[in-house]
Amino acid sequence: MYVVCLLCSATLNILFVGRYVYVSGKWEVGWSRRAAEEAEAVAAVSCSGHGRAYLDGLVVDGSPVCECNTCFGGPDCSQFSASCVADVDSGDPLFLEPFWMQHAASSALLVAGWHRMSYSFHDHSLISKELEELIRKLHAIVGNANTTGRFIVFGAGSIQLLNAAVHALSPHNSSAPAKVVATIPFYPVYKSQTDFFRSVDFQFVGDTSLWKNTSDTTSNLIEFVTAPNNPDGKLNKAVLQGPNAKPIYDHAYYWPHFTPIPAPADEDLMIFTFSKLTGHAGSRFGWALIKDKDVYETMSNYMSLNVDGVSRDTQLRAFKLLKVVTRGRGREIFEFGYKTMKDRWEKLNRALLMSRRFSVQESSPQYCTFSGKVKRPSPAYAWLKCEKEEDKECYRVLKKAGIIGRNGTLFSANSSYVRLSLIKTQDDFDILLHQINKLVGEENGGKSSMRRMKSTVS
């Protein structure tokens, strides 16, 4: 019987060896087998839940090596570092990584060696029409943007689209460059990027409020409006009005993970990005919804002459991931994202409840059309304030206490503010919470120990 089984097995296996095999109405893997096996072998490397191995990661003695979360080390990421610091500086959206690990089968993508080698899609564009349709469907499902009558341009995350938009809204061949502004506290890239590219057509001139009652009617005023705002989560609206005021709405965080969705955004120029929607910051994919045809065409030209369109590999991956996101009207991913953020905020608020030294932004509950419920916002960042005069160098106070945030001065705010990222890995959040508990405990004469910490994060 055993021998017969082996013989049968050998016979059946032969069927898998060819280029591809069609068995009882289903494709069996052939030429793609090796790629599938490689990916599964890498995914199976044990990193103790505190890291992961990658296909293009370091290999030692023929085996892929774990890349561990902050504070964890060793070959399988099981060693916790006692001298560990909570690094909550970056907006790395790894809070969604477990979602994709749980959806391994539906989100896996096999790319053939000859996939889309051409410069252009079949309609001569640089944009996948199927992906464009899926993006419109996504906004319809979530109810966070009106795409009707809007053109779509793809970019490498929102960062490239921000500059393309500034370029497109600036007057060309004019003696007066456009003035670019943002409302404090604002995302530092608005300034650093606009400064770096040193265009004759635009320049960054600072805080929006300084230009509210300007008598200059010859220059265009380009206003970055970030809603929800990075760093403080506020649902900002344009401050400047009039025919020369051109707002760019950065809606990177306008997703149910972070905010109730009161109504679809309906502005002339809106920018969205994968990074804070699916968590794939590394994929570098974003899009702009644009009402005006001339602005659309200039932004498209920008993309052509800057990078010749977004990588078709990235467009394919975005397509695959968005199919998972839009499945079941988006319930799965937004429930996962909101639940994770809500949980982190509850824990953080609880930790700060007894503190008179530190505070974070407060926000009111609002009706969310996506979930059909009244919900409190759960922003990506805590905008922490050191309340006491002696703590006005808040970044340093936190750093001394083992917390690396992002200094408020980088957002053009004052130094009593620090941004803490709440969207990194669960390990990062747990370590942050531990350090905050310790800090508040000290304020109130309490004690804490690394022993308690270890039991939280391992």
Add this chain to the structure above:
Amino acid sequence: MYVVCLLCSATLNILFVGRYVYVSGKWEVGWSRRAAEEAEAVAAVSCSGHGRAYLDGLVVDGSPVCECNTCFGGPDCSQFSASCVADVDSGDPLFLEPFWMQHAASSALLVAGWHRMSYSFHDHSLISKELEELIRKLHAIVGNANTTGRFIVFGAGSIQLLNAAVHALSPHNSSAPAKVVATIPFYPVYKSQTDFFRSVDFQFVGDTSLWKNTSDTTSNLIEFVTAPNNPDGKLNKAVLQGPNAKPIYDHAYYWPHFTPIPAPADEDLMIFTFSKLTGHAGSRFGWALIKDKDVYETMSNYMSLNVDGVSRDTQLRAFKLLKVVTRGRGREIFEFGYKTMKDRWEKLNRALLMSRRFSVQESSPQYCTFSGKVKRPSPAYAWLKCEKEEDKECYRVLKKAGIIGRNGTLFSANSSYVRLSLIKTQDDFDILLHQINKLVGEENGGKSSMRRMKSTVS
């Protein structure tokens, strides 16, 4: 016996159902199965050798649709259009597509849903160190560039790196913007891109020769040097000398497909791209080799503030494809590429042999260190000249004869030149050859027919 086989088969199949299964020292596909099956089903769509279906292509009635080569149509691309025109305008490098179809197993890539979601690699950079090492290995194998002591920056194809290089070589905070030049005939993007970004720090000022004996010693002169040149295939060298002359070497075509490799390029700033190496123009991947640390740092900042680094999806794909390229010291792909280009050139030269109306560039054989043989160049483009005064609007002459090339005026040359792309699909080349044969036949009183055409291309 049959029943036993079925039972055994059922038992064995259960092993494949789990997340992943390790059987006799080998991984069997589990969660990656669906992705593998989808890719193989799309690859199995029959497009008669004149097209291909894609995972993110149009789907009709649940089935992926063929995207056909120019002049072919119908559900399976089997219908040849009798009114067909040879479109050899673009530099779409699809001549390498068959190579990747022949290497389906080794070039397939399975991307897990959670692959590299972070903004940065584990060393906090935006660049895969494993890919960087593979690029250095590739240059060592081919012998076409010295990478010793060079920094590497990745970009979205060469196009983004060109502007990043111009930016980095321009003086900042200077009253005199850098003058950017190129030698006619030159790739039109050098001018259009430099003009489009309208920097205060640089401006395009035309043909290199005008600035050879300039008395202006205050401005930087940035010279694009393209070797081999697009459009005419010449191995150009920098014309401008002196402390203010800063050459950018565009080596997009410096691969054995197109030219003998006399020696490794050893310049201060060299740019390479995937597009003309592997044929993956759509992936948007290129790199710069940079000697000067300041230039490297400015170009790295450019990449950060423009796009936050090349998509990690693209870097992963480039890594996978370069592993195939470097296998067996690169023999396979460069033999395939060179053989294809040599064959096309032989046919084109034969077709034009009897013509006094049309000529193409000539080039001398040279010793190729990669192949160890004396070889004639086989450039990506024919730089065709209409020799007669009455044909001086050469683009129109060709268009009338059913050939769409790229007008010499776009390369700042005169209108008696037209660039013909020889690197598109075999169908594109066959149709071009047919139209050329017809045109030369008419010049010599001969005849041709669409019937002969059909037998060539179908």
